[in-house]
Amino acid sequence: MNRSRVRAFSSTLVAALAIAAGAGGARAQDRAPNLWFQGTRLIFGHAAPMQGDLAVSTRDEGLRRFLDRLGATVSYQPQERYVVITAQDRRTIVFTIGDPGYTIAGVRAQAPFAPIADGNDVILPFFALARALYVEPVQGPAETVLQPRVGALDVRSDGSRTFVTVRGAMPLVTTTNAESPDHLQISIAGLGSSLAAARRAPGPAVDEIDVAVGGSARVPMTTVTIAGARGTTHRVVPGDSPDAFTVVFEAHGPLAQVSPPTPPPLGAAPPSLPPEYSQYGPSPTAAPPVVAGRATVTDLAIEPGDGDTLAVRVSLSGATAYEWHRLPDNRWYVDLENTTLTGPGRDEHPPFGAVQSVRVRQQGSSDAPSVRIAFSLTGEQRIDLAPSDSGLVITVFDQPGDDLARSGTGQTGGVPIMPSATAVESASPAPWKYGPATNPKLIVIDPGHGGGDTGTAHNGLTEKVLTLEIAERLRSLLVAAGWTVRMTRDTDIDPVSAENLARMRADGKPNADDRAYLQTRCDVANNAGARMFISIHANAAPIEGAHGTTFYWYKPQDAPLAQALEKSVIAAAGSFDDGTRHENFYVIHHTTMPAVLIETAFVTNPGDAALLRQPSFLQNLAQGIANGVKAFAGAPSSNALSEQQ
Amino acid sequence: MVLLLLFVAAVAAAWWYTHRQQTLVEDTIAVYYVKDDGTTLVPWRVSLGPARDRASVAFYAATQCVAGPPPETQAVRFPAGTRVRAVDVVGSTADVDLSKDVASSAEGGFAESAEFKALVWTLTQPSLHLSSVNVRVGGARVATLPGGHLELDEPLTRSSF
Numbered sequence: 001m002n003r004s005r006v007r008a009f010s011s012t013l014v015a016a017l018a019i020a021a022g023a024g025g026a027r028a029q030d031r032a033p034n035l036w037f038q039g040t041r042l043i044f045g046h047a048a049p050m051q052g053d054l055a056v057s058t059r060d061e062g063l064r065r066f067l068d069r070l071g072a073t074v075s076y077q078p079q080e081r082y083v084v085i086t087a088q089d090r091r092t093i094v095f096t097i098g099d100p101g102y103t104i105a106g107v108r109a110q111a112p113f114a115p116i117a118d119g120n121d122v123i124l125p126f127f128a129l130a131r132a133l134y135v136e137p138v139q140g141p142a143e144t145v146l147q148p149r150v151g152a153l154d155v156r157s158d159g160s161r162t163f164v165t166v167r168g169a170m171p172l173v174t175t176t177n178a179e180s181p182d183h184l185q186i187s188i189a190g191l192g193s194s195l196a197a198a199r200r201a202p203g204p205a206v207d208e209i210d211v212a213v214g215g216s217a218r219v220p221m222t223t224v225t226i227a228g229a230r231g232t233t234h235r236v237v238p239g240d241s242p243d244a245f246t247v248v249f250e251a252h253g254p255l256a257q258v259s260p261p262t263p264p265p266l267g268a269a270p271p272s273l274p275p276e277y278s279q280y281g282p283s284p285t286a287a288p289p290v291v292a293g294r295a296t297v298t299d300l301a302i303e304p305g306d307g308d309t310l311a312v313r314v315s316l317s318g319a320t321a322y323e324w325h326r327l328p329d330n331r332w333y334v335d336l337e338n339t340t341l342t343g344p345g346r347d348e349h350p351p352f353g354a355v356q357s358v359r360v361r362q363q364g365s366s367d368a369p370s371v372r373i374a375f376s377l378t379g380e381q382r383i384d385l386a387p388s389d390s391g392l393v394i395t396v397f398d399q400p401g402d403d404l405a406r407s408g409t410g411q412t413g414g415v416p417i418m419p420s421a422t423a424v425e426s427a428s429p430a431p432w433k434y435g436p437a438t439n440p441k442l443i444v445i446d447p448g449h450g451g452g453d454t455g456t457a458h459n460g461l462t463e464k465v466l467t468l469e470i471a472e473r474l475r476s477l478l479v480a481a482g483w484t485v486r487m488t489r490d491t492d493i494d495p496v497s498a499e500n501l502a503r504m505r506a507d508g509k510p511n512a513d514d515r516a517y518l519q520t521r522c523d524v525a526n527n528a529g530a531r532m533f534i535s536i537h538a539n540a541a542p543i544e545g546a547h548g549t550t551f552y553w554y555k556p557q558d559a560p561l562a563q564a565l566e567k568s569v570i571a572a573a574g575s576f577d578d579g580t581r582h583e584n585f586y587v588i589h590h591t592t593m594p595a596v597l598i599e600t601a602f603v604t605n606p607g608d609a610a611l612l613r614q615p616s617f618l619q620n621l622a623q624g625i626a627n628g629v630k631a632f633a634g635a636p637s638s639n640a641l642s643e644q645q
Numbered sequence: 646m647v648l649l650l651l652f653v654a655a656v657a658a659a660w661w662y663t664h665r666q667q668t669l670v671e672d673t674i675a676v677y678y679v680k681d682d683g684t685t686l687v688p689w690r691v692s693l694g695p696a697r698d699r700a701s702v703a704f705y706a707a708t709q710c711v712a713g714p715p716p717e718t719q720a721v722r723f724p725a726g727t728r729v730r731a732v733d734v735v736g737s738t739a740d741v742d743l744s745k746d747v748a749s750s751a752e753g754g755f756a757e758s759a760e761f762k763a764l765v766w767t768l769t770q771p772s773l774h775l776s777s778v779n780v781r782v783g784g785a786r787v788a789t790l791p792g793g794h795l796e797l798d799e800p801l802t803r804s805s806f
Contacts, residue, residue: 539754
């Protein structure tokens with residue numbers, strides 16, 4: 001240990017001891033600088049100046065108040081060495097005990113001293129932390145003002161649009177000083193700035209950005225002026241947190257024509273590409289379009305290929321035409337036309353570095369089915385397709401390819417069979433072979449949530465109300481079709497049986513009551529030996545864009561029911577097909593018969609919410625579910641007959 | 646003598662294996678998030694500080710996962726204010742205690758599934774030698790989140806999703 005290290009260690013130790021001693025000597029705040037933040041004095045109980053910074057304990061109430069005002073949280077676990085502060089905008093500031101180096105959103109920085117463990121707390125360099133949270137200590141004659149600042153001005157471009165995102169330490173209170181289509185000047189009250197004064201031509205739709213700071217140390221004002229390119233228009237959109245906003249400038253000239261298409265979600269139909277997007281259009285060497293035949297995927301194996309490759313071998317029962325696309329965000333997919341899957345969809349994560357996931361899904365409608373095989377890649381990997389004796393082989397190479405084609409078509413199995421009227425008849429009902437087989441005409445409908453458990457609520461819609469209304473409509477349709485129907489609830493209650501409460505509590509497992517409520521719904525179907533269980537829900541997401549109908553299954557016997565419901569509900573209701581998904585949801589896990597949980601639509605999406613307000617949409621959802629029940633199990637009388645046989 | 650040598654070799658091998666499982670040699674660790682399509686997992690790598698013991702890194706990784714990727718990234722995120730209270734490593738299971746903020750907003754299966762899928766994938770990456778994640782909320786075990794769907798009563802693994 002060299003001498004300077006000894007000195008630094010000693011002063012750190014002395015300061016730590018002084019802080020830990022707290023009120024043992026002179027009060028800590030007497031030694032601490034006179035700090036002001038947001039018009040009030042910030043008083044620390046355990047703080048001491050140290051090596052040009054301020055050593056503050058994480059248990060200090062002053063630090064807690066400071067972080068609360070900024071919407072930041074501290075995570076620290078005693079006996080471990082990392083201390084993670086999460087800012088309101090989700091950036092993380094990570095300190096390590098014993099190391100003066102720390103990171104701000106992954107970028108390394110250096111503090112004047114290393115954090116010190118202090119029992120169950122940690123002593124941190126306060127000013128370094130404040131700066132990481134966009135708060136700058138401004139030294140005055142008799143005080144230090146902790147001045148919140150505009151800390152980031154991010155510019156990114158997407159084709160003809162340029163996005164300017166302004167991010168500050170606190171919620172931004174803005175005033176528009178001057179505005180025209182291609183020009184905007186905004187003042188932000190209460191925040192200073194650490195940004196460069198000007199940026200020239202940061203994006204195709206913006207010529208210049210200027211930042212000016214006025215006001216005083218305690219009451220600063222930052223003014224941001226954005227000059228758009230000639231002929232642009234702009235709009236201001238809220239950020240992902242209150243401390244940010246984004247201004248979008250858009251060009252309306254030739255720039256607009258080179259904007260790449262937004263990649264669709266994996267479950268969406270293949271993009272219809274206008275001819276001007278030549279880089280995404282069919283490659284010159286692609287095979288000419290062919291008429292699709294009728295085929296079935298009987299097996300799909302994912303295994304190491306020759307050399308450093310991954311091979312996906314698709315076994316097909318007939319001839320098919322296919323079309324593949326490579327998307328700009330490292331996704332690649334192929335659609336097999338007029339093809340059906342024999343099993344459920346699949347999500348695989350093979351141990352192959354170039355491939356993050358492989359997803360297989362049934363798509364299309366009953367008279368025009370298709371199977372999509374989609375890859376999420378780690379880069380622009382080369383992928384080859386080749387028809388084989390048994391179907392199709394997709395080979396993914398570990399190395400990125402050069403000048404890769406963006407789409408193509410092909411066919412397998414020689415001349416495809418023309419679709420015929422008989423080819424599109426629905427398959428025969430799946431045999432009933434699961435569950436206790438005591439009540440083959442009974443279907444249990446579970447309207448999700450109820451009573452004090454309202455479920456999600458957004459856009460004036462409440463999940464427990466929607467689920468009951470759809471369930472009641474479905475009950476009428478199924479009864480009319482000859483089924484016996486039992487509901488887990490038919491009023492606004494969250495059902496629970498006294499037996500389950502007693503049993504769960506006697507088990508001694510934690511959270512007995514919650515499990516008793518959910519198990520009660522399962523028991524309605526389990527105890528009656530129902531033919532199937534259908535749980536109805538409405539979805540929600542923190543992202544407004546999430547939309548569509550999702551069909552969740554857990555047990556293998558759930559999957560065919562989920563697929564049948566998916567096909568019929570999407571056809572009847574016309575909602576976006578969010579696909580079938582395998583999830584460990586309680587009610588489909590703990591029921592013994594084929595069970596599916598349907599998230600009918602997202603109450604958080606404006607389009608879906610508008611649909612959910614329409615009685616006709618709710619009726620179509622119910623009709624789609626009833627149609628799916630019929631496709632899966634046939635008519636109730638035929639099941640009863642087959643059961644007797 | 647041969648038996649003694651074999652015994653020493655076995656002890657050394659056991660020590661090496663245990664030690665290898667307890668510390669990380671990599672300078673970065675993968676943290677996963679789920680894109681806003683609700684299913685696509687995306688890893689991003691974050692730098693490790695000098696602390697490389699498994700318990701510290703597991704806590705660090707869980708905290709980064711709950712904080713989520715950089716703000717401009719389109720991702721399904723844990724409810725605002727959610728933080729990791731503690732991570733205990735017991736054998737091959739990580740016991741993660743989340744603050745009650747995780748249950749602050751009743752969300753559908755979409756968000757729940759995406760949030761916990763990211764957490765499980767982060768903590769079960771190969772370098773941590775963990776295979777399952779037990780979730781507690783506010784220090785208590787739960788069957789599901791209040792009004793939730795995903796079963797949290799038993800440890801989650803990658804095959805839970």
